[in-house]
Each structure stands twice: as structure tokens, then as C-alpha cells.
Amino acid sequence: MPYSIEVKDTAKRLYLRRCKPREIQAELKLANVRIVYYWIAKGGWDELLTDEEPLTAVSRRITLILEKPGTLGKVELDELDRLTTLRERLLKQCAKSPSAPQTLPVEPRARDGQNKRKPKQAKNDISELTELNFLEKFTSKLFGYQKQLFEAKQNPLTRRIRNVLKCRQSGLTYYFAGEAFMDAVLTGDNQMFLSASRAQSELFRGYIVGFAREWFGIELTGNPIILSNGAELRFMSTNSSTAQGPHGHVYIDEYFWIRDFNKLSSLAGAMATHKKWRKTFFSTPSAVSHQAYPFWTGDTFKRGKHKKASLPFPGEPELRQGMLCPDGQWRKIITIDDAIAGGCDLFDLEQLRLENSDEVFNQLYLCQFIDSTQSAFNLADLERCYSDLVLWTDFNPDPKADRPFGNAPVWIGYDPSRTRDDATCVVVAPPLVPGGKFRVLEKHSWRGHSFTYQAAQVKKLCERFNVQHIGIDVTGVGYGVFDLVRDFFPRATPIHYSLETKNTLVLKAQDTIQGRRIEWDADWSDIAAAFLTIKRGATNSGQITYSASRTDATGHADIAWAVMHALAQEPLNVNKKRRSRWSSLEGSHERSRTTDHSHAAQGKGVQLRRARVCADSPPGRIHGGVRQQRRPTLHPARIPHRLGQTATGQCPPRHHSALQTQPAAA
Known part of the structure; x- marks a missing residue:
């Protein structure tokens, strides 16, 4: 079976950390260990391995033992104790080695008091601090x-x-x-x-x-x-x-x-x-x-x-x-x-x-805890979305990088402030396969700037990323940003807030977060905090709505709404597949053939009133690729059948006074 690039890269990282092929197979749940040996040989992974010092080898073995899933047994604990003791001993030796005198060859021309090397200063020397x-x-x-x-x-x-x-x-x-x-x-x-x-x-x-x-x-x-x-x-x-x-x-x-x-x-x-x-x-x-x-x-x-x-x-x-x-x-x-x-x-x-x-x-x-029972999102679900930017090898987090995500597609969500001239914008990497994970690559907050400046910043993001979707809340200052953005990105999507829109955005975010289909850097705690401030309520007419309290750190949950504007590009039902029309058309064809044979006698001599189609025309082709035979030869009722007319492909006048059709044949 084909394996994704992510699985191969993970296997490569594990092998470079000196994991055995059998351990890689168990960790990644591969069908057979031979595929690991094949990747090693094809990719030349052995050539990437370097010689290890004793301290590095001992530390690596300690890490591999501690990474094993489940509870460690007595054998692993004994080995771990021995390795820890050995590691401490090696560290002490390494700490003493820089100060140990080295025996260097003395050149013949060296004399007392001349060409004496100055002692090398110890690395990170703090010996003089008190x-x-x-x-x-x-x-x-x-x-x-x-x-x-x-x-x-x-x-x-x-x-x-x-x-x-x-x-x-x-x-x-x-x-x-x-x-x-x-x-x-x-x-x-x-x-x-x-x-x-x-x-x-x-x-x-x-x-x-x-x-x-x-x-x-x-x-x-x-x-x-x-x-x-x-x-x-x-x-x-x-x-x-x-x-x-x-x-x-x-x-x-x-x-x-x-x-x-x-x-x-x-x-x-x-x-x-x-x-x-x-x-x-x-x-x-x-x-x-x-x-x-x-x-x-x-x-x-x-x-x-x-x-x-x-x-x-x-x-x-x-x-x-x-x-x-x-x-x-x-x-x-x-x-x-x-x-x-x-x-x-x-x-x-x-x-x-x-x-x-x-x-x-x-x-x-004032150090008061949030009562998350009233929030539309659960903290435990948000915590499962934490990740680390260093794990995303296909993304360069350097803000000065020209193409930090290569040519991979991204979606942008923009949410303006309702009362001030600030806004929040996020860059989200969509999944490459249906049901995959989203990743929040970048987040930006612009305060004290006009909508012209904010639109210019969005344009810079379009130059750095391969943007496929931009969702913009057009409420307030957002409309000015949207009007400028669609000049250079005509596919920008305006989002008009209403009860239905809010419900759709929140439902999509809840499904994505609960399904662990989105990740962001664990250091960005303001994203989780923003989602927690969104609470479910009711309008005066009894309809369900969602709102958030203003905070200096999260605004009106600005970054949460920005993420939801990016996620809005994906439909709610991600598992819906387009149904094929082949089976339904094939069934209709069989039923029509049965009906034709059963009504052949009744339909004889009747011609359907259809433009440019005569009784002896060859069977046509309908949309869907299924060939379907037309009914047997039909001719107008109460009009004598004339062979020359049908043979020459002529049809009776559309408004013939004596033309009638038989419902039974139709």
C-alpha cells in the first residue's frame, strides 16, 4: 500500500535517531518491516548517520527507552538506572577535560620564554562571578x-x-x-x-x-x-x-x-x-x-x-x-x-x-478561573490542538522568508474590530486530503492602523503565500478592507454576520476542534483563550446566538473568529461524496425497455410531437453515457400512415388540426 510523505519523513527521523527498523515499524504501525529496509536502501539513510561519542550514544539510548509506550518493565528500569549512572560519570569527565593539560609537540626553534601559547579560555567561563x-x-x-x-x-x-x-x-x-x-x-x-x-x-x-x-x-x-x-x-x-x-x-x-x-x-x-x-x-x-x-x-x-x-x-x-x-x-x-x-x-x-x-x-x-462550562468550546478539546512549530518541517516560521510554505495552498481569515481601528488576521494551511488537519501558520494583529494599511498587509501575505481563499468580515471597517482586497484577489469571500452565519461558523469550528483536525503552536495561548470567551446565548426572540466579551488580550475573540473565517471555506459535511448517476440511469433504461415491450401494441401508430425527430430516427444518447432505445415507430392518430412521409424524415405540422397523442403510449 502507498505511504504518505509524512510517514516516510517520520520514519527517516526515527532512523536518524538510531531507532531500529523493527521499532520504527511498531511506532508507525506499518504492515511489514521490509518497507523500512526498502526506504533505508532507496534513500541512502545509512550515509546520513554520523559517528557517536559515548555520551551521545548513552543519552540516545535513555531517550529511546523513555519513549516506549506503556509502563516500563523491570528490565527497562534496571537498564535506565545503569545508563543514568554512566551518563553522570561521562558528564563529569567532559567537564574536567578542557582543563586537562595536553601534550603538544615542541618545535625545535621554540625557546624558553618565546612562542609560548596562551592557555585557552574555558567555554562559558563564569569562575570569577560571586x-x-x-x-x-x-x-x-x-x-x-x-x-x-x-x-x-x-x-x-x-x-x-x-x-x-x-x-x-x-x-x-x-x-x-x-x-x-x-x-x-x-x-x-x-x-x-x-x-x-x-x-x-x-x-x-x-x-x-x-x-x-x-x-x-x-x-x-x-x-x-x-x-x-x-x-x-x-x-x-x-x-x-x-x-x-x-x-x-x-x-x-x-x-x-x-x-x-x-x-x-x-x-x-x-x-x-x-x-x-x-x-x-x-x-x-x-x-x-x-x-x-x-x-x-x-x-x-x-x-x-x-x-x-x-x-x-x-x-x-x-x-x-x-x-x-x-x-x-x-x-x-x-x-x-x-x-x-x-x-x-x-x-x-x-x-x-x-x-x-x-x-x-x-x-x-485578579487570578480568577474561567467557568468553561458556559463556553461554546471545551478546554480539553482546545488543548488537544496544541503543537510545536519546530515539528512542521515544511514551514519556515521566519517572518522574513519569501515563501515560508513553498507553493502549498493556504487560506486566510480576517476579522476586524467592531469599535476600534484594529484587526486580526491568520494564515491557515488546509489539509491536502479530505478529513486531514488544518494548521495555523501565522497570526497577525494590527492596531491603530487604517483599513488601507490593513489591506496592504493582506496583499503582502498574498505575495508570500499561495493563497486560495480569503474570508473577510465586511462589518464596519472590514468592508473597506474587502473592497481593496478584491482588487488584487477577486476571489475574496465577504462574510455578512447574521444568526445563521454565526451558527454555521461556530458549528464548523466545534466539529474541527473536537475532531482534532486543527493545530497551532502551544505558545499561542491567546487562541485557546479567545475560543473560551465565546459563549452560547439567546436573543430576545429565543434564537440561539454566540457572543464574546471584550478583552485586551483577545478582543472580542478576534483571533477565534479569524480562524473560523478561514475554516468557512470547507463545507460542514466533509464526508459527503457526489453520487454517481450510472446506477439510476441504468435502472431507468431497463424499466423503459420493459415498458416499451408491454405497450408496443398500444403505441403502434402514434408519433410523439418533438421537433426534428421522426419515427425512423436512430436511437439518441442521453447525458450520463447510457444509450437508450426510443419507442417503436409512432405516427399521428386519425391520420393515415403514409410511408413516403416517414421514409423521407418529414414530420407533420406542429399545429396539425387532427394531431393528437395517446396518453397510454406516453
């Missing part, structure tokens, strides 16, 4: 609530697990990046950063590299970053196979927007098993239906059989001060009021209240 350096550059400039987090790290009773619920843009990613860098430099401990996507985890790396350059003039290189004291700083995404095996202090960012939290929690626990390691969870709130919600509220611990499970948990006032809970977690809530009280002067509180409804303001800035 706590005083960080006191001046980092800890002395923290806000009040950030200093509380630092104190909880220093306290042996609260340092093991820190769980922080924060408001938007409170600076915790910046703080925890600085805290981890300082800890790695002063103690030599490993630091692990887990995020929903690789791009989000790279945000930590950007902060740390910037700290070293701006504060101390040190250029950090490598990924992972390995400091001169042996400390590793790894930046991983939750859907990456490399997020397994290493150990150290773990930082998990935006865990309320990461799917499969139970799996994530187990992974973090494995990486920080030893008592010396810390686990830090911090995130903005999402919905009460998220898997992490019982973890935050302590319900997971209360359902257990621990002797402290019956102890009461502190309430919100205590958590805003920071409190050690019965389950051993130190929890803290940081609202926008707490941030302002702690010295953060980056917010305009009154303006934020004007831009957001009370419900949305409470969720974004």
Missing part, C-alpha cells in the same frame, strides 16, 4: 513580591515545591530566569525549563544569555548551555522527547495552558526526584476544567489517604501572602493589586478596567 555580583545586578532590583519568591527559595521548609498563580505581565519569567542563572553559577546545580512549546522555553534562554552579556560581559553559547563549573541549563518543551532523562531544578511555565498536566507532573517529579532539587510551577489561570486545577486547589491531595489530607487549606487572603500548605507546597497568588503594592509601576489600572469587562478583568488580572 554572590556580590548578583546582589548588585539582580537581587537588589527586585520588586517586593519577587523578593518573597526568593525568600521562599532560600527557606528549607518552602523551597521544595513552589506553586505560583500570577496575573498577566507580572515579570515572573524574567525573575525565574535570573534566579536559575544565579543558582547555576553559585552552586553548579542543573536547571531545567519546561514550557508548552520550544519557542516559549527559548524565552528563558534569551533572558539568561542577555543577563550574562549585559551584567558581566560574558557570551554564553550552546544549547543546552553548559557553564564552566559543569552546571547545565536545558530548555525543553513538553512535547519533546528530550524532556526526559536529565535531572535538576525544574521550572514549569504556564502549566495551566499545557495539556496532559498529569503526565507533565510525573515528568517533573522524575527529573527532581532527589531531595536537593526544587520544583517551581507558575502560570496564569485558565479554566476550572483543566487537569491542573485540582493540583492547585489541593483536591488531588485531599482525595488521598495521607494523614494530613483532612487538614484545611488556606484561603485566598492567606495565599496572597504566601503560605505553606498541608501537601508540602508553598503557594502564592500575585494579582495586579499585589504587583502594584510590591512596587511594580508598569500598569495603568484604570485603563485596563476600561478596556476589559469585569469578568475578563477578573480572569486576566
